Amino acid sequence: MILWLTIGLLIAAVLLCLYRVARGPSLPDRVVGLDLLSSVTVGFIAVYAVVSGEIIYIDVATVLALIAFLGTVAFAYFIEKGGMPWRKT
Template sequence: MLEYTLMTAYAILSLALVLAFIRLVIGPSLPDRVVALELIASLMIGFIAIYTLSSKATAFLDVAMVLALTAFLAAVGFARLLEKGAHRDAD
């Protein structure tokens, strides 16, 4: 039963990753692309968590935590960049 659940989770995360990549490519503005990158990072954390459950190797949870912190710092940095009035694409 757990194997079917993990495969379903992989499929749903894969579909979400494809859709987020499409949003990253299409845009249309820089904030849309940054949000898509944040979503892709969150989906990668989900992939790592599912893989940790399936392989029972808990060392990958450290990788997921580092990726989450890096994605958070990137989001904060981008927000500060926009707050200072950096270049914005026209809608």
Template sequence: MQTVLLLSMVLLALAIAGCLYRVLKGPSIADRIAALDTIGVNVAAEVAVAGAYTQSTAYFELVLLIGILAFLGTVALARYMERGKVLDAPDDSTGD
């Protein structure tokens, strides 16, 4: 059973390596953002399997944390690519 868990960890690491290829080579920024999002999701899964492999519950907060960070990073990068800025600054011309 531990062997299958270890095999799953190796497969997830292979998936992360494949996404890393797309991050390095991707012709447009959107390719890199999509690959980085997939890397974040796969890292969260890898951490969960590592928690099952070591039979320790200490990793489980990390799964949620990595997921939130990957999602926020993807949203920020996509907005930056689309509009050139991440946050909408308050407009001074409206007079408030």
């Protein structure tokens, strides 16, 4: 019961992140949305591991946490080096 409430909260969080990714207004705003989306997904996988009783899913969460950090850093580097010069940020 509590686990389903948890999953509901996390789905709401994903929708709010997607709203920010779609809305912008600037590229860094979207990156913040994506960064949080990956954090929420890490939490989601952990909750799913508890629901299904499979420990192996925690490994998936580990890998996702590692890769999400790299993605955010790459985006930050891209923005600092000029971003998309054909568009005003």
